[in-house]
Amino acid sequence: MKELVTIQVGDFANFVGSHFWNFQDELLGLASDPNADSVFKNQDLNMDVLYRSGETHQGIPTYTPRLVSINLRGSLGCMSSHGTLYKEDAPTPSDILTWTGGVSTQAHTPHNKNLFLQRLYEEENLSTVNENNGSNNGSHCEYQDKDIIESLENDVQFWTDYSKVHYHQRSLYELSGVWTDVDEFDNYGNGTNSFSWSSQGEEISDSLRFFVEECDHIQGFQFLVDDSGGFSAVAAEFLENIADEYKNTPVLLYTVRGPRPRSSPQSRKRTILGDLHDAVSFSRLSSYCKLIVPVGLPSLSKASKFLRIEDEKHYHSSAVYAAALHSISLPFRMLPVGPTTGACSVSGAVDVHGVIQMLSGQGRQNIVSVLDVAMPAHALNGGPNQLSLLENLQPLTPQVAEDVEDMQAVEYMTVHGALAPGGHHASVSEVKDKVDAAFQRANTRPLFRHLSVARSPLPIPLPFPSIFGNHVGQHGEFIGSEMTNSSSKGSIDVYSIPMAARLRSSSAVLPLLESKLQNLHQFGIARGAAGAEILRSWGFGKEELEEMEEMLSKMVSTLCPPQFSSDSD
Template identity: 65%
Template sequence: MKEIVTVQVGSYANFIGSHFWNFQDELLGLADNPGSDEIFKNHNLDMNVLYRSGETHQGIPTYTPRLVSVDFKGSLGSVNSRGTLYNEAPAPPGHVLTWNGGVATSASEPLKKNLFLESLYLEDEDVGNTGFNSGKNDSRSEIQDKDIVECLETGVQYWTDFSKVHYHPQSLYELSGLWMNIEGFDNYGVGRDAFSGGLRGEEINERLRFFIEECDHIQGIQFVVDDAGGFSGVAGEFLENIADEYTNIPVLLYSVHSPDTSMDPKSRKRTISCNLHDVVSFSRLLAFCKLFIPVGLPSLGKSRTSSFLSLKDEKPYHTSAVYASAIHSISLPFRIEQLGPSSQSSYTCGAMAVNDLVQMLAGQARQNMVSILDVSMPAPSFTGHPVQQYLLENLQPLTPEIVENVEDYQAVESMTVHGVYGAGCQRASISEVKDAVQAAYENAVTRPKFSHLSVARCPLPIPLPFPSIFGNLVGQHGELLDTPISDSASRGSLEVHSIPMAARLRSSNAVLPFLENRLGNLRKFGIARGAPGTELLRNWGFGKEDLEDIDETLSKMVMTLNPYSQESSDSD
């Protein structure tokens, strides 16, 4: 087994993480449920890659994510930062011997659990805190489930409001002194200072060290950061420490943006600040990871990615579910169980480690460390359509600021397909998927230089707290229908129990606009004579030499992907 430690930094990153871990918890519950589909009992995924086994002080076995989550103080809502398994209440404050005056204690009432969290509490009392429950296989009535779904659709405020997972006491870290809705926590500089202030940086590093040092053969760190504001500065400093202390552990970085952070700034000053934040954040985070994956469209709900979805951009609960689904799919190869050289599984193929993916996508001649994430959700069946239409054309980008339909004969791709339907309305076999993908590339106008394929027959399970974002052309098992199945525009976990998925990471010159925009903004607002953002960058800790280094790095990346881009940049 090769372990992965997951890190989530920032509010939106934790929204995505909450959905991601719900998928894993659902897989565990379905595999343990005698009434489940055989495909879930034989998913051939090694959950120990993401989870750790332990026990409480009372000797009760536990199974928790190998996770470090960083967020604001108060971001956990009604959930205790120590989790629920270990029941470790904080020690009461002792008497201050140097003070002889009176002592007044102020305490706020704990937030009330919503209907979903209350139902989890009742389940735990019934089944003994196992942490393996599947949301649809318990004693709750249908009416109560509907009430829970409605409660979540209208009332999610914190990412813990819909989390069905038990966490280890070392997992959830709140930044002391920085509360939710804090004003001004919107740029790289303030985040950098927050990490360095007090003992925060040391405490966060210690949390990560706890999980890494108990690993036998760690394969990498899966790092998700809310990159729109100060949390990118927190992540940048954290990543630098990781690079210094764990030199040989590759970091796979997802830089995520929610749609509401893409709204037009209200002033020119704010526009300049946002553009320069994107530049320095990208350059710093890129410097300390092996592969950088930008995720977050300006409008997910209006994009082609959401052709069969019905979601609201203003709801992080909705949009984060799509991004979490894609990350779940693209990370499946890291946990596919590898059988012996003479054995083949009928449920999975295409296992690879994090470092294998990094070397494939970023280790080629162009050294392109920025990859594009595409997804097909739900993925269509392998029957009834031309091969290239139902497979490649349904993969739509979740990465912003890219050019589509570009010819790149040096492109490299890694694709994951799981749970898709083949002939006879049955889950497609491994060989069916392989043949379909091969045929798709043979019929495509352009094909990548190299493509790796991972396949799993197990679909994406839809747990109870998943939002109602499926359109009325999506069936119970994610099949795409010819006619609407209901009058309702959206369907949720009570109607859709699993969906087939396809996801792809690609290294391509389609990412050029993303790089060129950052290079252009750096020169226009930060380096040019009389640039309006020079003083702002200096306040963030970036001097002239730092900006020149960033300029050189971005220029080389642009030149590598397109030698002619430099000429146009210089002539502006």
């Protein structure tokens, strides 16, 4: 088995991660539920790739994500930093008094559990009582699904508010001295000033080491970082430590950020500061990983005609990004299929190293990839003009050029839960045939592509937000062509959806890279640059900035199409 260790750094990264782990928890529950759809019974997925087995001090078996999560102090809401399975040791008063001066106490009022967490807690307690009594009484919790969904839509403040997963006591880490309500943790310099790896890093390293050392054969790190502010600096320190300690273990890095709030025009200084942060953050983070995937559109409200996203809610946008990451990571835990195996539920298993080799090993050494998603994906219709699975893919990476013809492009795509024309879940071979036919008819084709297929769709757990249009059916099928103004659908009405997601190495990402290179040079390096003093205050000298510029220049030049000389030259 090749295990995967997940790292989440920053508030929005943990919002995304909370949805991601909810999907995994739902898959585990459906696999053991006798009343669940048969498509979830034999998923041919090895969940041990993401999870670890263990037990509490009381000998209670546990199955928890192999995860290290980092956030600001106070960001866990009503959850303890020890998770929900492990009891904290109560502090004991000391009998030795050495201070005779005055004492002041600062108390933080604990957050109350919302309706979802209250019912989750009651159901788990009832299940424990039934197991101890040998009974099989059903749950009679007073909170109805519709009330819970309404509560989540209106009241989510923390990523723990909708988490249905138990976490290991080594998984959750809060940065000491940095509180979640700080107003100024919005740029790389503030992150550098607030966090010191020498004083806090060893504890984080110990947590990561705990999960890595119990792996039989780790395949890589799945790293999510909220790169919109100071967490970029925290993540860069963490990644540098990983590069030193785990030299041969690849890192697949997702830089994620929520939609930007609509605000009044910023001052020139704030604009320059933001542009420099983006350039420095990207340069630093990309230098420590094998593959970086920028994720986060300025607005998701118009990204898909099938979804109704409220941009101001991180609870909404993070669900879309988590669904895409779930789809992309499915092949990392697919069971390998041999040549003599009969009908199977998966095809195209590959590990993190294999994906990185595909996307960066085709002669261009590109480490920046575009993430596209179809959510939900169209059914496999049989018409000759139906390129549904390919046409519906929309980029979740910002500043991506459209309709780019790149003869050196490489694609890695996952399709799962696709529906056949009759409404049933299509077989693996049906999906492969349809996708192959669509690629043959496409105007532009990549130099190389890899397709992974799974029959199991994306399950929609109860705490998933109500973001589906009213023409999306129970299993993600389309039941109409127009979206009316009726309320959006959530987990009560939609049980699962087909998905398609793709990573592509393509020159389509050039506008993103060119903007970062231009901003770094114009505002930070050029003679009389307006942001030079800002970068100095962040601790960057001229030589280090020039190295960043050179690295960005190489990324751009590698992706630029070849220039052919004319006859007159």
